[in-house]
Amino acid sequence: MARKTHDDAFGAAGAETMIGAGVTVHGNLVSESDVTIDGQLEGDVTATGDVTVGVSARVKGNVHGTNVTVLGHLKGNIVARGEASIRETGQVEGDITSAGIAINSGGIFVGRSKMQTIPSLDIPADAPIVEVKTKPAAKSKS
């Protein structure tokens, strides 16, 4: 696992949450920053930032985050505002709802996937067409 520097870890958004390889967690984990799990977790993970399930991690529960990357074992659903990614060592048993999905060769996914559009880019079909006039770009003097 790539180790972040001290400066990265203590940003204004709050320190990232890290669960080390020798640690076992029972219950729901909530974070306003990124979450990296290398240990065992039984419960849901909800993060404002990205969630990484490390190579040695065993997670039993649902994971909510911006981008979710699985290199270990996850039994539960993923809801990602951005991309859900299963790397070559990753295994996911559960459903994935995300804006994008990537599964590397070797990665295992057993479940259903649903591509979720990003709400801010939804354009209603009956939206009015507005003509915008622009000035031609000024010629450069060089």
Added chain:
Amino acid sequence: MYYYIVNPAAGRGQIKNLQDQLRGRLDKLGIRGEWVKTTGPGDATRLAKAAVASGHTTIVAVGGDDTVNEVINGIDHDNVAVGIIPIGTANHVATQLGIITWPQACEALAARRLTSYSLIAAGQKFFLSTLTLGFETDLDKTVDTTTAGLRARAKQFAQSLGHARHFNSLKCRIEVDGQFTLTCDLFTLSVANQKFLNPLADNRLIVALSDRPKARLKLGSVVWKTLRSGGQGTLDDTATTRFLADRVVIETEPPTGIMVDGKVAGRTPIAIRLTDRHIRFITEKIVADFKGAIGPK
């Protein structure tokens, strides 16, 4: 008006040789104020309480971490500012606030840059900086880390490494905000206020812990960083587990001592919580140095 609570025993009585110079500097800066000396342990708390009650709004701890801790335990008003002139043997709190020497401290007191921090309660006591338990607490009981010099440092490192190799990890259980529990074999643990490490962040407990490194080289690196950390424990990037919380209850098997700002302050099991008691500290920390700061374009 500034109210100076002076610990004459701090730093092996350093104030005796320094007093005239210090008071002269404060006078030149226009912040001379009232000057009182403590007479024993606990006196700084009593003097701070009395100063607040009589309307003083800037209280300066002249001493080390013990003096600072006693002063903050005597303040229960949000509108009181606390300054530090670090002359103790251990000055971790001052260092964390960016204040290293007494002349710099005087300039900082005059500049009066204030940052408000929530205090942390461990049992019945309040503290600002760092609580540690595990290897680092045990180390402090067996190795004298106060002596400086290259030879002394080499001896401390050798003794500490030997101690680390024989230190048995503690079975640890931590209940976090009533939401989850965490169990592990613990080598060292630290708790601090996140905002104390980064003034841009919110006031929250940051809990950092490590299990015992298996590789000797890694163990040596952790021991070296512990000796140099100034009581900060694993709050740097050596922690293998780190999370934020408002309240944690820590149990260990067997029960072990805890240290607050480098001083023994109780034993596990212990409840640690972020309080709504705020203290404004006079600080030298430059906010623009921290990640997330919005600088001039």
